[in-house]
Amino acid sequence: MTYRLPGRALAALTAALTAFTAFTGAMLSTAHADAGAAGAAKIVVSPGGSDRNVGTADHPVATLAKARQLARSLSGTSDVVVELTGGTYRLTEPLRLTGADSGRNGHTVTWRGHPGQTPVLSGALRVTGWKVHDAAANIYAAPVPKGTDSRQLYVDGAGAPRASITISRNDVQVTKTGMTIVNPNLKYLASLPRQNRIEVESQNSFTDRYAPVQRVDGTTITMQQPAWNNNNWGYDTLAKPFAGGTLMLQNSYSFLKTAGQWYLDPDAGQLYYKAPAGKNPADSDVELPQLTSLMQIGGTYDDPAHDITVQNIRFEYSTWLQPGTSTGYADQQNGAFLAATHQQPNDFLTSCQSGCPLFEAARNSWHQIPAAVQVSAARGITFTGNTFTHLGQVALGIGNDANAHASGVGLGASNITVQRNTFTDDAGAGIVAGGVQPDAHHPSNPAMVDKDITIKNNLVTRVAQDYKDMSGILTTYVTHAVIEHNEVSDLAYDGIDVGWGWGANDPGGSTDYRNRGLYNYQPVYSTPTTLSDNSVRYNLIHGTKKVFHDGGSLYNLSASPRTVIEGNYIYDNRNTVGLYLDEGSRYVTLSHNVIRDSGVWAFTNASPTNNTNDSTFSENWYNSGATQVATGSPHNNVLRGNVQVSSGNWPTAARQVMDRAGIEPGRRPPVDRQADQ
Structure with missing residues (x-):
């Protein structure tokens, strides 16, 4: 099922997205143009150019491959700007940027659209x-x-x-x-x-x-x-x-x-x-x-890609064929799937419909959907002012498991910034950061850790059109993910999801998963996972849960010490759950959020055996819905100072959150923010 707006509404939204991207791109392009004037080497690419040219504005090259070759020769002595003029670049293979394509000796490499023009990388x-x-x-x-x-x-x-x-x-x-x-x-x-x-x-x-x-x-x-x-x-x-x-x-x-x-x-x-x-x-x-991916940024753990900016480019048209193969898409949750033959009980149609020990044996081999734009084994990478649209899977994948990266090297993404981009009409999630296999939560090499990933001021709307189980933004095992001031809307499932693992990989493990047989196939870890210190603030989340009732508009999974969920505004979620702490969620603070018209405004999926404990819901505002938070021993979750409002009489502080949430003023596209707050 694909959700569609009426023709006029779709045209209006398309115009708004174009204006938004053009506006932010123009601001950023001006800044980089100044940097270029200060001494950056510029390589100009045009669909009408020739690779026999030298890459100037008057004599542009034609292909991204040629531009990459020229950039490599210059990036050791100066900053490099590869400027793509407007038009469609029909790719026969992805643009791959490795350690050799990075800024060297303190320099940077920027791939950007020409100011005022829109280059399209099409697959x-x-x-x-x-x-x-x-x-x-x-x-x-x-x-x-x-x-x-x-x-x-x-x-x-x-x-x-x-x-x-x-x-x-x-x-x-x-x-x-x-x-x-x-x-x-x-x-x-x-x-x-x-x-x-x-x-x-x-x-x-x-x-x-x-x-x-x-x-x-x-x-x-x-x-x-x-x-x-x-x-x-x-x-x-x-x-x-x-x-x-x-x-x-x-x-x-x-x-x-x-x-x-x-x-x-x-x-x-x-x-x-x-x-x-x-x-x-x-x-x-x-x-x-035709293509599965359009851009791949990544090196190795010893020689990562680094100091690369991608700006004001439209990534459009990709596909992912695996669901039509004998592997299918054996979805488990949020883009993770079984991809191989596994030993099963003979009576699995009856004995394994709510899990079984042999199913747990397969858990650590789950795969992730590959993204159209992939980043792994990389640091200092920035995406800004781009549009990711009409992509046949996840739009942007950051530090996912190796199976989701064409390079064969997964994880290892640090100091990654994703700001002021538009993600729309994609088959999978807008952004997925982090992996789900053991090296994601307890890495065998410290360089594998995904950390310091900032996702800010992005518009993520009408994504997960085909793989509807996916949220708009997902971060799994990430240390210090900052997810702030995004607008996330019109989704079959959740808006923003943080965490992975159902508490099974946290110190001491989970009694639930001990009973299910997981620890016959993996260790009980004594050290924390890499999931910690995350900030989910000031996001506007609406139009979620259009197909799936399970999950929540804003969702956490597993222990996430020092994680803060604050100042988010959630509405129009079909009377489902607003703030959802799933199995094993611990040490999370949820405060000053506004939840409107939810069936359950706050929920902890707590049982005596799953460690959904030690989190605090404080000073949130909601106008409807049940409170289903397990307080007292053994859970010790705290409810403090939360306020239920009636008749739309939101306090001034709540209205300030409503106004502040989403893309920051001056960078917000002209879409309806539901004026009847």
């Missing part, structure tokens, strides 16, 4: 050659190179949904090898061609799962492995979601039922599009993403 193929394929159904077809595949399509800048149909969970019966068709109206599936292109999507309580079909014989649907088995054990499974949810069949020509849908046949090299009435795709800009 898409523009599709042309449209002809009517089925006039009665208004379906058009266009040729693409055989073997071309993608999970996304964009028409005139708007995401088009894949061909799909929604079915009832009662239409099928889940088995160990697939499904049995119960509804006779679905028997036609056995006659469809290219059955191994069909996928099942299951939207549950907090997971969003994808599994591809192998074949359909009569009423027997055999699914590809290990995707099927991995999606059907653990927690909130496809077979037994905690609270039901939508079940869909996707990606078959026969599912082209609704205007705007599309289907791609890689073997035939044909793209099909069911156009809206009166529309011809030949008159539109149709973009089919």
